[in-house]
Amino acid sequence: MTNKYYETAQTDLDFFFKPQSIAIIGASGDAKKPGGRPIEGLLTKGYAGKIFPVNPRYERIAGLKCYPSVIDISEPVDLAIISVPAKLVLDMFRDCVKKKVKAVIIFSSGFAETGEEGNRLQQEITDLARQHSIRVLGPNCLGIINIPGSVMASFGTIVNLDPVLPTSLGFVTQSGAYGVMVYARALQQGVGFSSFVSVGNEADLEFSDFIGYLLEDPNTKLIGGYMEGAKNGSKLRKVAERAAELQKPILLIKVGRSSAGSRAASSHTGSLAGDDLVYEAFFRQMGIIRIETLDELTSFAILHRSARKAAGRNVAILSASGGGGVVLADKCEGVGLNVPELTGDTKCRLEQVLPSFGSARNPIDPTGQILTEPTLMAKCMEVILKDDNIDMVILNVGLNHEGADVMVEGMIEQYNASDKPIVFVTTDTTEDPESEKLVNKIQNTGIPLMFEGYHAVDAMEKLVWYQERAAKIVQKDKQVDKSSEAQLPVKTKQLLKNSKNLTEYQCKQLLKAYGLPITQEGLATSAEMAIGIAADIGYPVVMKIQSPEILHKTEAKGIKLNLASAKEVKDAYHDIISNAKNYDPQAEIHGVLVQEMVGGGVEVIVGSSRDPVFGNAIIFGLGGIFVEALKDVALRIAPITRVDVEEMIKEIKGYAVLEGLRGRPAANLEAITDVILKISRFVIEYDIKELDINPLIVTDKGAKIVDALIIRN
């Protein structure tokens, strides 16, 4: 990563995660108060650095010397927590500036989230911070905790909870209370955190900065988060690219999918919500795993920490309950995993091991036989795990029966002898003491264990999806796009720069100059000229009015199709001009476009529009009914690569149409790919606000832009 801001943030953020000393401004002896809880947390969790309570009303707090002001502290202060009413925060912050504090957390609320005045106050603090190179977390946040460093710089109740090992999950949240809930429940489910950051109003440091920091943290193996909206899309993109490089998955609960949700999210911390469809596409493109529930986060974390990789999507299900096996198989195929029937050697060897009434087909059903033959599960595992066609295994058995300990022993042995992802699903919870012992034993050996089959399947699918995505992202970083090195000629650039509204003809000339394929055509300013152009092109032709003022050509009766002779072209020319003048007497008329009539092929659309968060979004879909009735479009954020475009094309529901229905030839996908790639570069290079190619007509031979609209800004 060479991005300057990102690098700066990286080292600056050490003062939040690994401060040598912490001052708490607005310190309190009451551990339930925001100014008291961090002190208690730092002391009880064994923070090794120095703690400086600041409060003019006390001499000592929690046995520590208390300072009237942060300025009175003689030693250097790395991190200051400000926990005083909003109106006092600016003064306290000025003290921090004087004291040359490196990093400040502002717990206090009453800033941008409350309206105009709070916003001004927040801006004043931010300006001051930027001026003096102090980094700020908050305001209106719960702060930060870093478990390995025992940095308990938060007033959330989570400060009091005992850490769970391994401390591998980094969590960043735009909602303090929701984050606390996630943290507490995840611990209950045995998932431990490395760090927790509540970002509040993000006056200075934002969500992506902390994700970026945690990616480089060796303790953090995966990252979770709750997000209402990103402040800066390109920063989030850089972070996601880095995550793919490091193979550290990011799982985000991104809210605002619904109208009520986005209404609430935008009023909640005042973040820019943006269009959820764009987020959805961006996450998919960048390998960010979008989740909706805590269970998805914890089950993924449990599977991920086994540090095993799946070679593919083939799952074997070994279930002591036939019904349970079928339910799991349905769920697997429902999320896009395969449950292939076992064949050849594997089937043969399984049949030797299984009783005659068992099933070796996958799901594999060892039946009640496991009760009388406790080593049967291990025997089955041994056979299955050797099958190269099986990438992952789900084990589904009860634990509260005789011989369960022997059974588990054998299963653990098989688990350890393999490097494939394996999940143990058992519905026997820890309520029964014998089962509890076995559950603990399984967990202690590191086998991912879950109590709900569907969570196991979800986690497996996410793991495979993530591996596939991350590989593609890394691969495409290396991929050089040579599809075109086109540059617009100077004259064309001028046109783009100076025109307010471009006509269709101008747009297409621009695109042509950039190397894109357009229809054969010419602009006629007289009927005679039109006839000449038509003759050059060959009949039939299409004619369209060209005026920057007339955007709706059909409405203005400014289009004539299927003109087959000089006579028809001549009449059409006069009709079109006269219709246009009737429609808008003031309109500046450039002339009439005479264009070849493209027959056959499939109509597709390629477009781009600028998203306020992420920049140029590129859209692809089939034209006509597909886009109008089905909203069937694929979306990505520019810049995009060939890999992205190939996915876009295959992702639309109407893909079968491009493959050629009823024996029609398949559309030339290479030609579509080329157009989309060039458009994605063009809109960035020339800062295009909106571009609309509708339709691009694609045959088996190639593609032609039939109509286009470009809006500069």
Add this chain to the structure above:
Amino acid sequence: MTNKYYETAQTDLDFFFKPQSIAIIGASGDAKKPGGRPIEGLLTKGYAGKIFPVNPRYERIAGLKCYPSVIDISEPVDLAIISVPAKLVLDMFRDCVKKKVKAVIIFSSGFAETGEEGNRLQQEITDLARQHSIRVLGPNCLGIINIPGSVMASFGTIVNLDPVLPTSLGFVTQSGAYGVMVYARALQQGVGFSSFVSVGNEADLEFSDFIGYLLEDPNTKLIGGYMEGAKNGSKLRKVAERAAELQKPILLIKVGRSSAGSRAASSHTGSLAGDDLVYEAFFRQMGIIRIETLDELTSFAILHRSARKAAGRNVAILSASGGGGVVLADKCEGVGLNVPELTGDTKCRLEQVLPSFGSARNPIDPTGQILTEPTLMAKCMEVILKDDNIDMVILNVGLNHEGADVMVEGMIEQYNASDKPIVFVTTDTTEDPESEKLVNKIQNTGIPLMFEGYHAVDAMEKLVWYQERAAKIVQKDKQVDKSSEAQLPVKTKQLLKNSKNLTEYQCKQLLKAYGLPITQEGLATSAEMAIGIAADIGYPVVMKIQSPEILHKTEAKGIKLNLASAKEVKDAYHDIISNAKNYDPQAEIHGVLVQEMVGGGVEVIVGSSRDPVFGNAIIFGLGGIFVEALKDVALRIAPITRVDVEEMIKEIKGYAVLEGLRGRPAANLEAITDVILKISRFVIEYDIKELDINPLIVTDKGAKIVDALIIRN
């Protein structure tokens, strides 16, 4: 219900659920053995009837007199359990016949599920049972338990579990082991069962019989089940109709959605899996709630037992965590519930109650203020519950803070003062003793309480969906379909009966005779005749070869479109005849159909095909690309009503096309409805195996069948 079989089953089944006496054939003193566990269960759970262990090897078992044979019992035996090896079962069953036992449960496996021989043995027992009017549950089953009657006629471990109140869930399962898992886990989640039935191989009594019985059981308020396939679709349909009448929801985990799942399901208990899409449609049509996980069952049961009804889909979310509220709002809209913004009086009054930094918009955010003002939640509830525009409420708060007891007190009061469905979501589980006390208090007052927000939302949506469906099913039972009382004329009936392959012309004549709208057309057997017909219809016309042997008319070059003159018709006639003869010299040629050329309009398809389980499935969709590329069809099981058809039409993705795109007029939905309704009656009345109308062309004025194919059998 007037169905004879159903009524019979009803009283017969009393001997399973309320027997006065139970014999256990193959009784054992070891409570872990299948012949021992029911005895232990009956004794320890306080079964009030008589228990007769049967085993020639023992004098006494578990303190009870043991009989050498069931025949030796002097008193009457209502229910006998047979738990002996498969090869002895037939003899034991013969003894039961002699003893005039009313009902028999066969635990033993080794029957139809093992292959041909087992199947024969099973059939022999079934025949004997039918002959002597003995009803049988099993073989290869875990048996039955009925909690209120303490009838523990099962060898599942669930016999040992303590019942949970209220005992309102009846459960029927085609997988014993999976059923046991569901039972045990549901109890852990506080959901109590009235009865549990493992149906095994369904040699005599089947899945639907038990559902039917439980519907009439006053203890049972809702029914759950695990299903691999229905033996008899029409019986399941009757049961579902009765359930809607009684307003008792049925929730089924129906497996076999995936290829691996259906492969396993069919091999598992040998049930006919059938096409999952047909099940899916049938469930939707009949108001059966399809579920995939145990959590869906238990959360629905918890909500349902509060016995409250929602007037609509509008939800208010009152969440102490802003983020949590947004997550819930997203989830609500994601499943089709609304989270309307609050307005007017409600908003005004909420704003008076809430702090200035709270939000009254929905989700309602009372903020951390609830910590200092414990009555705030109740105050908000009071305002929201009075809003007629709000149908349901979700409360989302933590319980482990000071003042939580006062807060809960007030919330319970508000809950009791309302009759709207309300769910309490708290992420504070019972691990903290203070929270546990409050959780218990909430649960004891009957407030539905859940630990996961998404389960609460799912349950609410299912409740509303169920209410809507049940109302429609009951309403449509009363609805008389007067759309047509058409009968085919005798001659036409003969045609249908005697023809093997019908030509397009014959099919359309049949449909016309039944009152369906077809194109203007006539069958020409000479060029002159063709010209005459064309003149009557008016140009342009379409001409098509008519031969029972030529099914693919296009392939045979047997179709000509857009013929505009007598000359063209004449030439076309000769061409078509000669092409047909070239294509198949043996083909019997009826002539050439001369048909009006229908222009404009939308092409739709209406079809029917016979499903082995459910009978005639009716299919509707848009023609062309929609059905070919998108498989975009709606499906129902005949008979269907107007309500069903209206839903079918709106359900397809391409519905927007029927509504009229780009200012085109909307298609005449009434005309489509009429065609579908008549077709659904026609295929039943004349026992049609397959019928395909493709296309039916629909304009704003009406609809016309342009091509049709009927296959009798």
